[in-house]
Amino acid sequence: MSTLEIPVLIARKRDGEALGREELLAFVGAYVAGEVDDAQMAAFLMAGVIRGFSRDEAVTLTEALLRSGDRIDLGGLRGPTVDKHSTGGVGDTTTLIVGPLLAAAGCQVAKLSGRGLGHTGGTLDKLESIPGLRVDLGADELEAQVERIGLAVAAATQDLVPADKRLYALRDVTATVASPALIASSVMSKKLAGGAQHVLLDVKAGDGAFMESVPEAHDLAQLCVEIGEAHGRRTGALVTDMSQPLGDAIGNALEVGTAVEVLQGERGGRLRDLSLALAAGLLELTGVEPGEASDRVADLLDRGAALDNFREFVAAQGGDTSVAEEPWDVLPRAPIVAEWRPGAGSVRGFACRRLGELAALLGAGRQRQGDTLDPAVGLEVLPRIGDMVRDGEVVARVHARTDAAAERVLAELSTAVMIGAHPAESVELIHEQVGLSTR
Ligand code: URA
Numbered sequence: 001m002s003t004l005e006i007p008v009l010i011a012r013k014r015d016g017e018a019l020g021r022e023e024l025l026a027f028v029g030a031y032v033a034g035e036v037d038d039a040q041m042a043a044f045l046m047a048g049v050i051r052g053f054s055r056d057e058a059v060t061l062t063e064a065l066l067r068s069g070d071r072i073d074l075g076g077l078r079g080p081t082v083d084k085h086s087t088g089g090v091g092d093t094t095t096l097i098v099g100p101l102l103a104a105a106g107c108q109v110a111k112l113s114g115r116g117l118g119h120t121g122g123t124l125d126k127l128e129s130i131p132g133l134r135v136d137l138g139a140d141e142l143e144a145q146v147e148r149i150g151l152a153v154a155a156a157t158q159d160l161v162p163a164d165k166r167l168y169a170l171r172d173v174t175a176t177v178a179s180p181a182l183i184a185s186s187v188m189s190k191k192l193a194g195g196a197q198h199v200l201l202d203v204k205a206g207d208g209a210f211m212e213s214v215p216e217a218h219d220l221a222q223l224c225v226e227i228g229e230a231h232g233r234r235t236g237a238l239v240t241d242m243s244q245p246l247g248d249a250i251g252n253a254l255e256v257g258t259a260v261e262v263l264q265g266e267r268g269g270r271l272r273d274l275s276l277a278l279a280a281g282l283l284e285l286t287g288v289e290p291g292e293a294s295d296r297v298a299d300l301l302d303r304g305a306a307l308d309n310f311r312e313f314v315a316a317q318g319g320d321t322s323v324a325e326e327p328w329d330v331l332p333r334a335p336i337v338a339e340w341r342p343g344a345g346s347v348r349g350f351a352c353r354r355l356g357e358l359a360a361l362l363g364a365g366r367q368r369q370g371d372t373l374d375p376a377v378g379l380e381v382l383p384r385i386g387d388m389v390r391d392g393e394v395v396a397r398v399h400a401r402t403d404a405a406a407e408r409v410l411a412e413l414s415t416a417v418m419i420g421a422h423p424a425e426s427v428e429l430i431h432e433q434v435g436l437s438t439r
Helices: 005-014 021-032 038-051 055-066 095-104 123-127 139-149 162-173 180-194 214-230 252-263 270-285 290-302 305-316 352-362 403-416
Strands: 081-086 108-113 151-155 198-205 234-241 336-340 345-350 378-381 396-400 417-420 430-434
Touching: 005 021, 005 038, 021 038, 021 055, 021 162, 038 162, 038 180, 055 162, 055 180, 055 214, 081 095, 081 180, 081 270, 095 108, 095 123, 095 151, 095 252, 095 270, 095 290, 095 305, 108 123, 108 139, 108 180, 123 151, 123 252, 139 151, 139 305, 151 305, 162 180, 180 198, 180 214, 198 214, 198 270, 214 234, 214 430, 234 270, 252 270, 252 305, 252 378, 270 290, 270 430, 290 305, 336 403, 352 378, 352 396, 352 403, 396 403, 403 417
Parallel strands: 081 108, 081 198, 108 151, 198 234
Antiparallel strands: 234 430, 336 396, 345 417, 378 396
């Protein structure tokens, strides 16, 4: 692309034109090659955020990102290859349950995951709280492990969609993250590069998510599904509630412990319910009839098959397998556990993002990429919207490294958990399904 063509193309986007496939591929390709600089790309992104991108542009942007790096080839694996992705939430540990469940159901799960940033957690950080467990698997090791036990979870390498890494960093500092087409192409390029033929998105809606309203989340889900299908993958999405934490725990080891309790059949609630729905949704995408998919995953969880796979997975990645039996004896624990008892009332709502930030403040998350985490600390938040709280009942526990950190977070909890006199309606866990049958 010539230096003269670049500003013309940016101007056409500024004026609201949809660009053609070859033009977009050339523009992103030129950015990757260093011929389009960051200022030009930022102007283009801002024009797109304000004017919008067409569906075809979103599909092409995904292709352009995908072309920038390696793709994992899972074609040699025997069972159906599946992948799930959450757009990021608070207390969302479903991967640790859905992965083993799907592997127990005969699927092949090669999951490339990320680290937490800001108020959201990351699967790799959670897994690394299991003593010994490593996530730096090479492509061959990943594939061999999936072949053997059906599941591997590893860090995405620098070569997986490198253009997305650069673009995301630029979007982050130029207020251009919030575009459905940019988010969808970013997410889907990584899913497509991951190689699975069946992809299920968990698109969160609410204060703890990128998309605060259900209609916005629906549009993002729809676009992701269209991009996946246009690239030849069976793709579906659930739009799910993130106006409150999904599981009771927010923090790395705490979340692993609660996920193990779900796998052990010792813990119910929304974390279990959503994990089952995601696993069933993925089975449906592989061709299993919806009712049968739901029954099969519930049965695998109830008879401990998913827990057995989780144990094998931990062993394969070098972790202490007794985490599958006695998680709280193995996982790091914080020295201070302070209880919060706000008094009687009805839970009316959460500042969900703030809860994630408070956990990060305790040391469970990063303010900046590269910050060191404390695997033991975090929060437990026990009731959900619509629940009644009795006088003296524990509503939250703060797991902290120091008394001062615990005091600081305790003092802020009343601004993040809204308890009032009047009862509130509970909130649906799954708002919508896209590309799946209603069950
Ligand atoms: N997650 C991603 O991977 N990319 C985005 O743009 C937003 C969320």
